[in-house]
Amino acid sequence: MLSAWSRWQALAVAAVVTAVLAGGVMVLRQSSASDTRSLCAELSDSAGLYAGNAVNIRGVKVGRVTEVTPDRGHVTVRMEIDDRPLAADVRVLAVNNSVLADRRLELVGAEATNGTELDSDDCVPLSRTATPISVSTAFDSFTKMFDEIGGAGPDSSAPVGNALAAASGQLRGTGDDLNRTIENLAGFMTDPDEFLAQMRTVFDNLTVLTDLADENWTAITDVGQNAATLTNFMGVLFGDFADIFIGFGRLGVGLDNLLSEHVGPLLDTVPSGGQSVDPAVAENLTAITQKLPAITTGLTAAIGRSPAAVSLGLQGPRFAATASDSTCLILNQAEPGSCDPMTGNAAVVDLPAVVASAIQGGAR
Template identity: 35%
Template sequence: MNKVKKVATIGLAVTAVVGAGFTAARTAGAEPAPSYCAEMPDAVGLYVGNPVTRMGFPVGRVESIVEKGGHVEVTFSTDGDRPLPADVKAVTRSKSILADRSLELVGNDTSGPTLEPGSCIPLQNSRTPKAISEVVGSAADFIEALSPEGSADTVEMAVAGLDQALRGQGDNARSMMLHAADAMESPDKFVADIGTAIANMAPLSEQALADWAAIKSVVEQMPDVAVAGIDLWPGTIDVCVGIGWLVATLDDIQRKYGGDIWPFVHGQVADAIALAAGRTGEIQSLVATVPSLAAVADQQTRNAGGLTMQYTPPTITLSDEDADRLCALLDTVRPGSCTPTESGARVSPTGLMDLVLLNGAAQ
């Protein structure tokens, strides 16, 4: 009996040693699971040991969750040697309204660049859903904004203000509804009026399109025109001041001489205008000849071979004594107009004309 027990004990020991060696060999020969990390906005509902999934199927587990200032760094490992694309995205999802979530990796397997083990999915490629508490909190904030505590600006006050504003407007609202109903009873006329308005605007639109280059040029030059207008504005003020002085002067003339001016304007001036209006053809023909006469006169005076006319002032013969007395008299009228010569005295035509005019004025 003791021999049987010894044999059984030796067999169990050998089996345990062989199994341990096989397990150690298998463990030593297996490769470690690749590890990655993801920068998440938050880790609500995410715990160590939660599954990592792709298209809903588990492919790994969450190894650690570490807070990194404004975000959370989630380290996870994946089963097998399936690579992750370089632009893979990380999303936390939940199958129910409960907070327990899994880490979902989103991205198609391609032959392009892959995410190296030990690398992190950046924060811009990570998304987390809003928690129920955040949604409820947002609703509470909205309600509080509508009706803040200790404030008179409440929904009740808004409804009361609307009631006060609409009070007494029933007749106007009824009239508006009746007019709208009348328009809807005969929509053809209403639609026809709209069509007519659109059709009448068509030429304006076509002309605007045809002159669009000019319109664009005007709009583009408006800033320069505005700047020039600012520079010229003082001149406009001066013009307005001058117009004020002119009006004041005209008013002064009207007050002092209006009684003499208006009868003359309504009398002789009106008759002259009426006469000129009745003979516009003759006046037009007369005025039309002025350029021709001016051209002929200009040609005769400027060209060397033009028509000329010689004029010799009249001369008279006087004795020396008479000539001296006449020359002295002319010099008193206009000094230097009479010049003594060996044969008598020479009087310029201008001096003679002055003598005639002065004599006529004296008479």
């Protein structure tokens, strides 16, 4: 057993050791307290922020979040960081480590180089803090967008409902055509080799066609240029045809007048019992008529050079024909003096004058 003296010695040593340990702990606490400082910031939300989240400056951890307290319209986040001077306008940003991971706080512009320092009792206001868009906020935005596009519940007047209704109206009655198209596509898909072979044949034919066009491009160019010339020629030719047809149109009026008004009465003057003119006389008259233009031209050339030239007149043959007083009246209206009644049923008719009057408006 230990003596009383030994027990007192042991108690003294224990007391000394305890005092030394207590003093070391107090010194350690004072030293630790002097190496850190408190900081608070107001954030719009605390999604992903918890006690223990890292506080960084330029990606280097300088502290941790100690407390997150809700306040009116925001949250107050308290931090414990390394003891260092902070700029009075320091900003606090909440940063996502990933889409679903917790956040960390970044101190931006923390170095107090040229300006006042942030007091340990000051809290960084909302105007100098920012938080990223949270997943819930993103989902809320998508929900709002879908509600505006598609409408809430059975709202068929929203844009998507209108679009679906319009598409339904356009597709109504086309089911058979769509079915045949799908069946054709299914047929192509069941035998793709055949389809690809046909496509290769088409491309091969196109290659031959393009090569042929390339080899004969000069001729194709000439055809195009000659086509322009041919088109111009055809335009001129059709213009000439138009003039000819216009002349025929004008001639038709005179022919119609001759046939409808003068040929009928003139035929009435021809005796129905036989020929009114002897063929031999007609042949002689024809020969004389054929020679008259040459004779007239010669006389005009010989006599017409003098100012006192003699003018020659040519009168065509006159025919005795059966004609009543009414027939002579009609003929004389067409050409005065062309019908001279001899008896009650016979008259001398100036046939060239009547024909010239019908065709040209009078004898020349």
